[in-house]
Amino acid sequence: MHKVAILGAGRVGTALARRALSAGYEVRVATSRPAADNAFMLQIVAPGAIAAGAEEAIAESDIIVLALPLSKYRTLKPELLQGKIVVDTMNYWAPTDGTLAEFEGAASSSEVVQRFLKGTRLVRSFNHMGYHEIEDAARPQGHAERRAMAVAGDDPEANLVVAAFVDRLGFDPVLSGGLASSRLFAGGTPIFGAAMTRGEMEENLGLSSENLV
Amino acid sequence: MELGIYSFGDVQRDAATGELGSTAQATRNLLEAIQLADQVGLDYFGIGEHHTREMPASAATVILGAAASSTSTIKLGSAVTVLSTDDPVRVYQQFATLDAVSNGRAEITAGRGSSTESFPLFGQSLNDYDELYAEKLDLLLKINESETVTWSGKFRPALNDALVVPRPERGTLPIWLATGGNPHSSVRAGLLGLPISYAIIGGQAHRFAPLADLYRRAAEQTGHGPEKIKVSVASPGFVGDDAKRAKDFFWTHWHAVMEQIGRIRGFAPPPRFHYDTEASGAGALFVGHPEEIAERIVTLHKSIGHQRQFFQTDVGQMPHRDFLRSIELLGTRVKPLVDAELGKRQRETDEATAHA
Numbered sequence: 359m360h361k362v363a364i365l366g367a368g369r370v371g372t373a374l375a376r377r378a379l380s381a382g383y384e385v386r387v388a389t390s391r392p393a394a395d396n397a398f399m400l401q402i403v404a405p406g407a408i409a410a411g412a413e414e415a416i417a418e419s420d421i422i423v424l425a426l427p428l429s430k431y432r433t434l435k436p437e438l439l440q441g442k443i444v445v446d447t448m449n450y451w452a453p454t455d456g457t458l459a460e461f462e463g464a465a466s467s468s469e470v471v472q473r474f475l476k477g478t479r480l481v482r483s484f485n486h487m488g489y490h491e492i493e494d495a496a497r498p499q500g501h502a503e504r505r506a507m508a509v510a511g512d513d514p515e516a517n518l519v520v521a522a523f524v525d526r527l528g529f530d531p532v533l534s535g536g537l538a539s540s541r542l543f544a545g546g547t548p549i550f551g552a553a554m555t556r557g558e559m560e561e562n563l564g565l566s567s568e569n570l571v
Numbered sequence: 572m573e574l575g576i577y578s579f580g581d582v583q584r585d586a587a588t589g590e591l592g593s594t595a596q597a598t599r600n601l602l603e604a605i606q607l608a609d610q611v612g613l614d615y616f617g618i619g620e621h622h623t624r625e626m627p628a629s630a631a632t633v634i635l636g637a638a639a640s641s642t643s644t645i646k647l648g649s650a651v652t653v654l655s656t657d658d659p660v661r662v663y664q665q666f667a668t669l670d671a672v673s674n675g676r677a678e679i680t681a682g683r684g685s686s687t688e689s690f691p692l693f694g695q696s697l698n699d700y701d702e703l704y705a706e707k708l709d710l711l712l713k714i715n716e717s718e719t720v721t722w723s724g725k726f727r728p729a730l731n732d733a734l735v736v737p738r739p740e741r742g743t744l745p746i747w748l749a750t751g752g753n754p755h756s757s758v759r760a761g762l763l764g765l766p767i768s769y770a771i772i773g774g775q776a777h778r779f780a781p782l783a784d785l786y787r788r789a790a791e792q793t794g795h796g797p798e799k800i801k802v803s804v805a806s807p808g809f810v811g812d813d814a815k816r817a818k819d820f821f822w823t824h825w826h827a828v829m830e831q832i833g834r835i836r837g838f839a840p841p842p843r844f845h846y847d848t849e850a851s852g853a854g855a856l857f858v859g860h861p862e863e864i865a866e867r868i869v870t871l872h873k874s875i876g877h878q879r880q881f882f883q884t885d886v887g888q889m890p891h892r893d894f895l896r897s898i899e900l901l902g903t904r905v906k907p908l909v910d911a912e913l914g915k916r917q918r919e920t921d922e923a924t925a926h927a
């Protein structure tokens with residue numbers, strides 16, 4: 359589990375690419391443009407990341423990270439992602455995404471995304487942290503200031519893989535439960551945008567120690 | 572290095588009664604702030620389009636036009652113009668008029684901006700955001716290139732040999748592209764040979780250094796000369812006579828805004844320790860006494876090499892007198908320190924190259 363594909367090369371995508379590279383992952387980055395259009399940019403902002411087309415990046419990788427605007431999720435090809443472990447970092451925010459009927463009033467955008475990406479092992483994480491903190495706030499294991507990162511998904515094995523990924527990137531993973539539980543760290547919850555340690559987040563999620571990674 | 576201010580035209584709150592001041596008074600206060608910025612030798616003042624009760628600066632060129640007649644050297648611009656919901660022809664006419672009455676001091680900064688209230692106001696859909704922006708920027712740049720324009724697009728009637736006047740005295744208007752850190756925006760500005768403005772409003776400011784590098788390399792590869800390539804940095808900032816008082820004071824106002832935004836966007840406002848980290852060292856909040864701010868600007872300059880830095884100061888219904896005091900300190904205390912330090916460095920580099 360050392361190959362990562364990141365779909366999206368914006369603020370979140372490039373921050374995650376740099377973190378994953380320094381954690382020793384092989385990283386491919388794809389956007390809606392051809393790989394050649396991203397090569398130069400990646401060479402400078404995420405040196406070491408491989409510019410790839412989405413299809414190749416997905417096929418080559420163990421973990422696929424969705425770091426594109428939620429408004430574009432329907433441009434993803436579900437058939438390419440069958441059986442893959444997919445990390446959903448996306449949030450719904452109408453003033454930038456535009457109004458999307460299926461997300462209006464939905465408790466968790468990830469459940470909507472999972473319905474579209476049938477057959478993928480979707481795990482929501484990284485969505486509650488500002489993009490620059492993914493880099494600024496990353497800390498080694500055991501560090502007193504290490505922050506917690508919530509992880510939610512319906513596939514227990516995928517959850518563990520993503521938890522290990524989160525850990526290697528510099529955060530304490532906290533499993534909140536199935537994908538539906540990702541509403542507990544969506545926008546408007548106390549976790550969204552807050553800096554919490556593992557203990558604080560567990561308490562906030564009302565978790566007992568059995569649930570923990 | 573050019574130093575300046577940007578504002579969304581925030582209304583003030585009466586400290587005694589707690590009442591929100593009028594939007595008309597806030598507009599007059601903003602004009603006064605621009606005049607002071609000019610008097611104390613600042614280089615740039617930008618107005619960021621907003622359409623709210625707290626931030627009523629919806630018609631930047633009108634305020635800047637008034638400022639043009641009572642200022643002499645300060646550059647007058649937008650920070651930013653929400654191009655997607657405006658008509659590029661109208662935007663250009665207004666800024667070219669501003670350019671005429673200010674004797675060549677007008678600038679446009681186009682960008683997404685932090686405000687989306689203009690979309691329902693002018694009947695545009697946010698679902699079209701990217702397309703609207705790309706199309707309107709294309710037209711704006713075309714108008715800047717020549718006074719007669721032939722153009723067609725999706726969101727605006729076509730133009731056939733249409734005359735757009737007045738024309739700027741220097742031939743063209745500076746048009747900056749504003750970005751919040753998406754690398755493709757840096758590439759786009761570089762390919763187009765447009766100056767770029769980075770909004771660095773949180774986190775560690777030097778994380779934008781690779782983006783500035785990307786921008787410069789994209790411009791170089793495209794063959795744009797160095798005279799076209801400029802980088803500016805826009806950040807929250809407040810200068811006070813005393814460092815601790817300045818930090819405590821700005822915290823209350825900054826925190827108030829973060830609470831307002833957080834309520835709307837559903838995130839928890841950052842705690843004080845987070846603010847303290849960002850308001851020091853390489854953080855994005857330039858809050859403190861003049862020496863400290865000058866030093867931090869110079870340090871950032873080492874990594875980003877920017878030509879201009881400007882600050883949003885009057886946030887969270889800050890009393891007008893504190894806004895004015897900060898402008899004064901930025902012009903009279905910070906600017907000379909920054910000029911001296913960067914001048915010294917420049918001489919050292921020049922000498923080193925001369926001896927090499």
Ligand SMILES: NC(=O)c1ccc[n+]([C@@H]2O[C@H](COP(=O)([O-])OP(=O)(O)OC[C@H]3O[C@@H](n4cnc5c(N)ncnc54)[C@H](OP(=O)(O)O)[C@@H]3O)[C@@H](O)[C@H]2O)c1
Pocket residue numbers: 365366367368369370371388389390391412424425426427428430433434447448449450484485486487488489490752753755
């Ligand atoms: N900003 C934050 O702090 C933050 C924090 C947590 C989560 N998020 C979430 O993370 C996501 C990305 O946010 P951002 O701020 O990084 O956005 P951004 O800077 O606008 O970048 C979006 C990226 O997605 C790419 N993209 C668009 N369509 C695509 C497709 N079909 N396949 C692959 N890539 C595609 C874009 O490139 P092209 O247009 O060239 O394809 C661009 O590189 C959003 O869903 C957001 O809700 C953001």
